[in-house]
Structures are given as C-alpha cells and as structure tokens.
Amino acid sequence: MDKVYNMSIFAKVVEMGSFTAVANHLDTTVGNISRAVSVLEQNLDTRLLQRSTRRLLITDAGRRFYERSIAILADIEQAEAEARDAQLEPRGKLRVHTVPGIGRRLVARAALAYRRAYPDVSVDLLLSQRMPNLLEEQLDVAVVIARTLPDSAYVSQKIGVSHCILAASPAYLAQHPAPEGPEDLAEHTCVLLGTVDYSPDEWCLESAGGRVVHRPTGPHFGVNDMDAMSTTLKDGAGIGLIAAFSAIDDLRIGSLVRVLPQYHTYERNVYAVYSSRRFVDAKIKRFIDVLKVDVGGELNAYAAELGIGIEQV
Incomplete structure (x- = not known):
C-alpha cells in the first residue's frame, strides 16, 4: 500500500479513536484500516498503537509520528491545491521568447497588459533572432513569425498575420x-x-x-x-x-x-508556441488569449490601414 495513504489512515485512526469509525467514514472495511496501520508499523519497525478489544492507545513513538504526519499531509494537500490552482488562476513566473521586431513593437506591450491583468505573474521577456529550445531554456511561450512551422513536439496557436x-x-x-x-x-x-x-x-x-x-x-x-x-x-x-x-x-x-x-x-503567420497540449498552466493560456487580442488585433488594424486583406484568426 502507498506510504502516504497509510500515513493518512493512521492519522485518521488517531483522530477518530477507532478502526471502525475510520472504516465507516471511508466506506471500507475494518480489515483494510487495520492492515494499513500494520504495514506502516512494519515499515517503521515501530509500534504506533497499542490495541485492545476495548480501546486504542497511541504510543510515544506513535504520537511523534502523528505530529510529523499531519504536517507532511498538510504540505501535500497544499502542494496539490497549488497545482490545481495553476490550471485555474495565473500565478508564478512566465518566461517568453520572441524575435526582436515584433517583440519590441507589440509583444512587450501585450506582456505589460497581461501583467496589469494578472499581477500575481512575473514576466521575463527574452528577445533574439532564433527559435529557442523551450524545454532546455525553461521557456513557457515563444512568439514566432513563419509561413509554416516545422514539425516538432511543440504545440502552436496562430495569433495573427504579418505582412x-x-x-x-x-x-x-x-x-x-x-x-x-x-x-x-x-x-x-x-x-x-x-x-x-x-x-x-x-x-x-x-x-x-x-x-x-x-x-x-x-x-x-x-x-x-x-x-x-x-x-x-x-x-x-x-x-x-x-x-x-x-x-x-x-x-x-x-x-x-x-x-x-x-x-x-505574402502573409506570414504569427504563432504562440509552447511545449505541451496537456495540463497547460493558466498563466500560459491567459497570455495566449492576450496575444490574440492585443497582437493579433494590432496586426489586423495595420493591415486594414494599409489596404491589405485581413484574415481572421
């Protein structure tokens, strides 16, 4: 059985005072609860609970282990909550790469607008004339101008058209x-x-x-x-x-x-490129949304002013 699971079962037994109460709470059997605590004791080579037919008593070692366990379980719960929140609310650091021309003119302004909308995110904007390795350089998003993108493991979204x-x-x-x-x-x-x-x-x-x-x-x-x-x-x-x-x-x-x-x-597409389609952080999703509105919108406005046909993204 999983060590963290066994730890959480032991903590509940201490808090609820009996195997039966925990089994009813978790909709499982008393045997499963007893087995989880026994496996934990065997792994620790330490008696955590003194059992009798009428009551459970926590040992000194069990008390110390319980106190450490609830702190560890709380940290795990917090880590899981933060990971879930990353899918919902932008926060943390966003590292963006862009080629200099559009970066100075449009992406920098979009990044500032993004920061105003999501102040819990720090933004690092990096400019250079190359296509970076997102994973090796720990980049979240690259803004790229190209007619077509080469095949790669990266994921891309079109945010506008440049002429x-x-x-x-x-x-x-x-x-x-x-x-x-x-x-x-x-x-x-x-x-x-x-x-x-x-x-x-x-x-x-x-x-x-x-x-x-x-x-x-x-x-x-x-x-x-x-x-x-x-x-x-x-x-x-x-x-x-x-x-x-x-x-x-x-x-x-x-x-x-x-x-x-x-x-x-001929038109060149402006893409936002990122590393994975699954479990994309909210900070990346929302930044791409801002790019589509701010950068894509500006590019369309320039094309209209210059009499160039506009393609909707």
Whole structure:
C-alpha cells in the first residue's frame, strides 16, 4: 500500500479513536484500516498503537509520528491545491521568447497588459533572432513569425498575420524616382533583410493582379534586424521590405513612404508556441488569449490601414 495513504489512515485512526469509525467514514472495511496501520508499523519497525478489544492507545513513538504526519499531509494537500490552482488562476513566473521586431513593437506591450491583468505573474521577456529550445531554456511561450512551422513536439496557436510592404525615405525618393512597377526595382538600391523569418534572396510580392518575384541584384545594403531596417531606410539607404508593424508609425508621420503601394509580401503567420497540449498552466493560456487580442488585433488594424486583406484568426 502507498506510504502516504497509510500515513493518512493512521492519522485518521488517531483522530477518530477507532478502526471502525475510520472504516465507516471511508466506506471500507475494518480489515483494510487495520492492515494499513500494520504495514506502516512494519515499515517503521515501530509500534504506533497499542490495541485492545476495548480501546486504542497511541504510543510515544506513535504520537511523534502523528505530529510529523499531519504536517507532511498538510504540505501535500497544499502542494496539490497549488497545482490545481495553476490550471485555474495565473500565478508564478512566465518566461517568453520572441524575435526582436515584433517583440519590441507589440509583444512587450501585450506582456505589460497581461501583467496589469494578472499581477500575481512575473514576466521575463527574452528577445533574439532564433527559435529557442523551450524545454532546455525553461521557456513557457515563444512568439514566432513563419509561413509554416516545422514539425516538432511543440504545440502552436496562430495569433495573427504579418505582412511586409516596400518603403523608402522621402529623401531617397527625391533623388531616385519611385518605381512604377516591380521591374523598376532593378534600378534601385535594395535594402535586404535576412533573418530566420525572411530570406533576402527574393521578394515575393502580391497584389490584386497576382504575384511577382523580384530577385535583388547588384549593390545592396543588408541587415538582420527589423529595427535596423527601419533606421537604414529612414536614413536614405534605398528601398526595402519592412514589416507593417515596424513601418506604420513612420508611414503615418511621413519619415517613410510606401513604394508600389499596391504590393505587399505574402502573409506570414504569427504563432504562440509552447511545449505541451496537456495540463497547460493558466498563466500560459491567459497570455495566449492576450496575444490574440492585443497582437493579433494590432496586426489586423495595420493591415486594414494599409489596404491589405485581413484574415481572421
């Protein structure tokens, strides 16, 4: 029989004063109760109760063991309650990984909103240009941008859709007439973004008229960070593909201008990735809910403002 079970039976016998009372309380037999206490005594090699036909007496060793047992049983009960609560109420520490561009622009704000809603959760937000190992790095959630996710043991939920658009600074376009079609991009300096999410080798552009692929050639400027892309474009480096979430503020104030506004890249999905489908902590569930509303909602709003078709998540 289980040691903790036997311990709990012994504690009830002490508290209720008889095997019969405990057997009736637990809807079992007196023999089962007596056997649980006997197994415990055999394992401890110690007499815990003195039995007679009329009454039970607890020994000194039994009294000491009882006092320790009820403390241990209380700790176990508390641990179980906390584990159950983890499925119901967000608490503890949430470790989140995200790529820098969307992390700085959207995920950080969503994490702050989450903290305000669930103050019992501490949030660590980690930014880097890679897909992490969630288990080895003890991460709860990773926010990933990709057309499709590779097969893995991880679980994912789609939280939104991201697009890139072509943009340049007014200063650059003042010196280099804006292209009228994708074929004119060959006459411009292209600023290339190369990250885990974006290939610099080809620009797949879509419009109502269909899809066209531009492969930048000749001299170019390359970066591997969306914020660096924004900076170089505003400084007049050329024309580049930049995510709507990184460009929107600059487009609004005019420090960037959209080029070939009828075109955008094919959509990339934004995923929340976590390690297990079973027994997901409430802190993770609620964070993904916040991501869908805050990050997914913002991405939809940007797409609508830029005239890009929106897909509901």
